[in-house]
Structure formats: C-alpha cells, structure tokens
Amino acid sequence: MKKLMALGLLSASLTGYMWWNFIFAPVQANWTQNQRQLLDSLSLTKLPDLPVDPSNNVADLEEAAELGHLLYFDSRLSGNSSVSCASCHRPELMFTDGLPLAVGTDVGTRHTPSLVGIAYSPWFYWDGRKDSQWAQALSPLEARHEHNTDRLQAARLIAEEEIYLNRYSALFGKLPPFPLAPLSATPTGDEAQKSAWSSLSPTQKESINVVFANIGKALAAYQRKLLPGRSRFDEYIDNIPETNITESELLTASEIAGLTIFIEDGECVTCHNGPLLTNHEFHNTGVLAITGQLPSMGRYDGIRIARKDPFNCLSKYSDADDRDCMELRFARDSNELVGAQKTPTLRNIADTAPYMHGGQISTLDEVISHYNEAPPSMLSHNEAKPLGLRPIQIQQLKAFLLTLSAPLTTDPKWLTPPPID
Numbered sequence: 001m002k003k004l005m006a007l008g009l010l011s012a013s014l015t016g017y018m019w020w021n022f023i024f025a026p027v028q029a030n031w032t033q034n035q036r037q038l039l040d041s042l043s044l045t046k047l048p049d050l051p052v053d054p055s056n057n058v059a060d061l062e063e064a065a066e067l068g069h070l071l072y073f074d075s076r077l078s079g080n081s082s083v084s085c086a087s088c089h090r091p092e093l094m095f096t097d098g099l100p101l102a103v104g105t106d107v108g109t110r111h112t113p114s115l116v117g118i119a120y121s122p123w124f125y126w127d128g129r130k131d132s133q134w135a136q137a138l139s140p141l142e143a144r145h146e147h148n149t150d151r152l153q154a155a156r157l158i159a160e161e162e163i164y165l166n167r168y169s170a171l172f173g174k175l176p177p178f179p180l181a182p183l184s185a186t187p188t189g190d191e192a193q194k195s196a197w198s199s200l201s202p203t204q205k206e207s208i209n210v211v212f213a214n215i216g217k218a219l220a221a222y223q224r225k226l227l228p229g230r231s232r233f234d235e236y237i238d239n240i241p242e243t244n245i246t247e248s249e250l251l252t253a254s255e256i257a258g259l260t261i262f263i264e265d266g267e268c269v270t271c272h273n274g275p276l277l278t279n280h281e282f283h284n285t286g287v288l289a290i291t292g293q294l295p296s297m298g299r300y301d302g303i304r305i306a307r308k309d310p311f312n313c314l315s316k317y318s319d320a321d322d323r324d325c326m327e328l329r330f331a332r333d334s335n336e337l338v339g340a341q342k343t344p345t346l347r348n349i350a351d352t353a354p355y356m357h358g359g360q361i362s363t364l365d366e367v368i369s370h371y372n373e374a375p376p377s378m379l380s381h382n383e384a385k386p387l388g389l390r391p392i393q394i395q396q397l398k399a400f401l402l403t404l405s406a407p408l409t410t411d412p413k414w415l416t417p418p419p420i421d
C-alpha cells in the first residue's frame with residue numbers, strides 16, 4: 001500500500017491530479033436511490049404547468065401575447081426611439097445582452113438576467129422588488145437609463161397607433177380618455193414630468209395608470225411563452241443507466257463526475273434545484289460589490305419596495321383578490337436577507353455570460369472558483385462554505401454546466417420581431 005501511495009504521489013506530481021483521482025478517489029458504481037430521486041426532480045419533464053397569475057386576467061390569452069410581442073420589440077416605447085425590451089433581453093443570447101451592466105439610454109446599475117422560464121418566478125429582479133411579471137414590465141419603461149419614456153407617452157402610443165388601439169380594445173375594452181398633451185408625464189420622473197402629472201385630474205391619472213398596467217399585462221403574457229428546451233442533461237436523467245454511472249452515451253464521464261459534484265460535494269443543488277435549477281429564493285453568496293457602488297442590500301430592500309409598489313398584487317390595478325396575494329402578504333423578511341440576490345436559473349448558462357447581479361464574474365471557471373473559495377460577504381454573511389474542490393473537479397463541474405444548453409421549446413415565431421400587418 002505504501003508503495004502504491006508513493007506511486008500515486010509521484011504520478012500526481014508528474015501528471016496533475018488525474019492519476020491521483022483515478023487511484024484514490026472512491027469510485028461510485030451507481031446512483032443511489034436518493035440520488036436518483038434528486039436527479040429525477042431536476043428533469044424538465046418535472047416542470048409543472050405555468051403557475052396561474054391571478055393578478056393578470058389576460059396572462060394566458062393568445063391575443064395578449066401577440067400584443068405583448070409587438071410591444072416587446074417596439075423601440076418607439078423609449079425616449080430616444082431606439083430601445084426596446086429586446087435591446088437588452090436579446091432572443092439570440094437567451095434573452096440576455098452579453099454585457100456586465102445593461103445599457104439602454106444610459107449605462108445601468110445591474111446585469112441583465114435571462115427571461116427563459118421567468119414566468120415560474122414568484123418575484124422579479126435580482127432583489128425581488130416586484131411581485132408580478134406585469135408590474136415588473138412597467139419599471140424599465142420609465143427608468144432613466146433603460147427606455148426613458150413615461151406612462152403618458154406609452155399610453156399615447158396605444159391611442160395613436162391603429163394596430164395597438166384595435167388589439168388593446170379587443171382585450172381590455174375601450175381605451176379610457178386621457179389628454180394627448182402634456183407630452184410627458186409621470187409621478188416618478190424629473191421635476192417637469194412630475195409637475196405635468198400633478199396638473200392632470202384624478203380621473204385622467206387613473207386612466208393613464210390603467211392603460212400603463214395593461215401594457216405590462218400584455219408584455220407578461222408574451223414572456224410566458226419563453227420556455228426552456230430539453231438539454232443533453234435531461235436526456236441523461238430521463239434515461240439514467242441501471243448500472244455503472246461513469247459510462248453513458250448521453251453524457252461523458254467528466255460531465256457525470258461534474259453532475260455528482262453538483263449534487264454532492266459542491267452543494268450547488270441546495271439552491272439551484274428543481275427543473276429550472278433555481279429555488280426562486282434569495283441568498284447571499286458573497287459576490288463582490290459592483291465597482292463604484294455600495295454593496296447591494298438585495299432582498300432586504302427588495303421586499304420593502306415590493307410592499308410599497310403602487311402596481312403590486314394588492315393594488316387596484318391588480319386583477320387578484322387580496323387573498324390571492326399570499327406571496328406578498330407573507331413574504332419572509334429578516335436580517336438574513338441583507339445582500340441576498342435571487343438564485344438564477346442555470347439552464348443555458350453557457351450562453352449567458354457574464355454572471356451575477358452586476359456581471360461581476362466573467363466566466364464559468366471563475367464562478368466555480370468563487371464558490372470554491374467562498375469569500376466572506378461584504379454585508380451580512382456568505383451562506384456558501386468553501387468547497388476545497390481540486391482543479392480537475394472544477395473542470396468537471398464546468399463540463400456538467402455546459403450540458404444544460406438547449407434551444408427553447410418556444411414556437412420560433414415569438415423569437416423574432418412580429419410582422420407588422
């Protein structure tokens with residue numbers, strides 16, 4: 001045995017970790033019953049139907065998705081007529097933009113997340129400051145660095161563009177009256193916009209807010225179409241071999257080793273679980289603050305903002321009964337949420353670099369090294385513990401993450417701008 005050890009050490013120092021692994025790492029012959037159950041729960045076949053959204057009556061209407069599709073790609077919904085939702089959530093990049101920080105009419109403060117499978121999320125934004133997809137869609141329209149338009153101009157586009165007016169009326173009924181001037185008005189804008197807003201009557205403000213909320217509801221209906229497709233990983237776990245887990249035609253030995261690390265030593269599956277590989281919860285994983293910004297308070301602030309949002313589930317613009325708004329009414333709130341961000345999906349992760357809420361980490365190798373070291377958090381504490389993975393294991397874990405890519409199951413007609421008829 002001593003001789004073998006010496007041989008092992010020698011070959012380890014000569015050829016890296018490969019031999020050392022091969023000789024001394026316990027070789028697991030097959031998945032255990034528990035592991036099989038866990039793997040099974042990650043399969044896309046276990047993805048339930050889309051959750052209903054009681055706050056949005058048109059969420060599942062095809063006509064609403066069609067209106068949302070038009071709006072999603074329409075750059076007239078921006079201050080400089082050049083920014084649409086699709087400028088940042090680009091279909092060809094799995095609805096991300098490839099940039100560390102998003103750029104609309106100006107450089108923003110956060111990294112653009114993917115929208116694939118987003119309708120399964122109970123909360124929106126990295127810090128979960130929105131409780132519905134339609135209410136989320138309203139924020140970028142008025143954000144100075146994103147679309148930089150306002151609710152009156154958005155409502156006016158519906159009133160003045162025939163395609164929109166017809167589709168809008170068919171879905172939501174007759175457009176309520178509101179003035180076509182002043183040009184720009186919103187309670188959230190600059191001094192001129194705020195003062196234009198306060199010059200409107202309560203009925204006019206109400207009408208504009210209703211149209212604005214309905215724009216969000218149509219955009220949400222469209223985004224419900226964006227769903228992930230079956231990857232090589234799904235093929236593998238739907239056909240888990242009865243014997244010998246190290247060999248499969250569907251995944252390589254290295255990818256399977258990476259999958260084992262994902263569910264065992266790496267503990268990734270504690271947060272990245274379920275068919276979308278996210279628990280939809282908020283966690284502090286010790287990611288460095290974004291350069292030039294204070295560390296993010298994350299979900300701690302996010303839940304407070306969601307409760308005060310004039311378009312939340314309990315608001316008059318929501319179609320839900322108060323008792324349908326359980327998530328908002330009973331959301332967890334504690335100091336533990338300081339610095340916590342929403343766990344992102346890992347589906348198509350190879351296509352959505354850079355990573356994290358500020359795009360702070362450029363590559364998957366660096367993401368895994370980050371988890372391996374688990375540095376202390378700048379605010380509160382890092383929930384993840386150092387892993388002590390060896391370089392080869394980091395490569396295996398990465399190889400596994402690359403198996404999660406697949407074209408969307410979405411009908412391709414939703415992935416390009418709609419034809420204008």
Ligand code: HEC
Nearest residue numbers: 084085088102103104110111112113124125126137140146
């Ligand atoms: C300038 C780039 C940009 C534009 C334009 C933009 N977004 Fe985003 N989007 C982002 C960024 C950045 C975030 C994350 C912001 C945050 O969490 O604070 C985000 C977050 C989201 C989220 C939440 C995702 C999640 O994981 O919680 C949704 C949904 C979304 N955007 C949809 C839209 C829609 C619909 C539009 C058009 C009305 C739009 N976005 C326009 C950059 C953009």
Ligand code: HEC
Nearest residue numbers: 266267268271283287341342343344355356357367371383
């Ligand atoms: C404690 C919960 C938790 C654990 C454990 C965890 N993650 Fe994460 N993961 C998160 C959260 C939260 C984020 C977003 C953090 C941020 O943006 O600051 C994230 C982000 C990521 C991202 C970037 C996704 C993107 O779109 O930007 C990748 C890749 C990732 N994790 C992989 C892993 C791997 C691999 C493991 C195991 C080694 C792991 N995670 C363990 C919660 C966790």
